[in-house]
Amino acid sequence: MVTTQMAVLAVGPGPLDEEGNRTLLSVSPGNTVLYSKYAGNDFKGVDGSDYIITLRASDVMAVLS
Numbered sequence: 001m002v003t004t005q006m007a008v009l010a011v012g013p014g015p016l017d018e019e020g021n022r023t024l025l026s027v028s029p030g031n032t033v034l035y036s037k038y039a040g041n042d043f044k045g046v047d048g049s050d051y052i053i054t055l056r057a058s059d060v061m062a063v064l065s
Contacts, residue, residue, distance in 0.1 A: 002037040005064060006052060015057055025057055034062040 008031045014022045027033055039059035040052045054060065 003034055003061065004037050005032055005034045007032050009051075027057075027060060027063055032064040033060045034064055035059050036061065 008027050008029050010029055011025055011027055014025045017023050035054060036059065040054040043051055043053070045051055
């Protein structure tokens with residue numbers, strides 16, 4: 001499995017459980033995370049920087065810091 005790491009810039013409100021309640025995320029802005037290279041979507045920012053959106057919390061394999 002090919003992995004990569006990146007700093008978290010922002011997070012959403014978290015996924016809903018079966019009863020409709022929000023579950024807490026294990027990541028927060030400023031964390032460095034490890035994820036599969038093929039997870040999420042790549043896009044370029046207005047400034048030309050590369051960004052990745054990870055669509056699900058389950059895409060994060062580990063929180064490194």
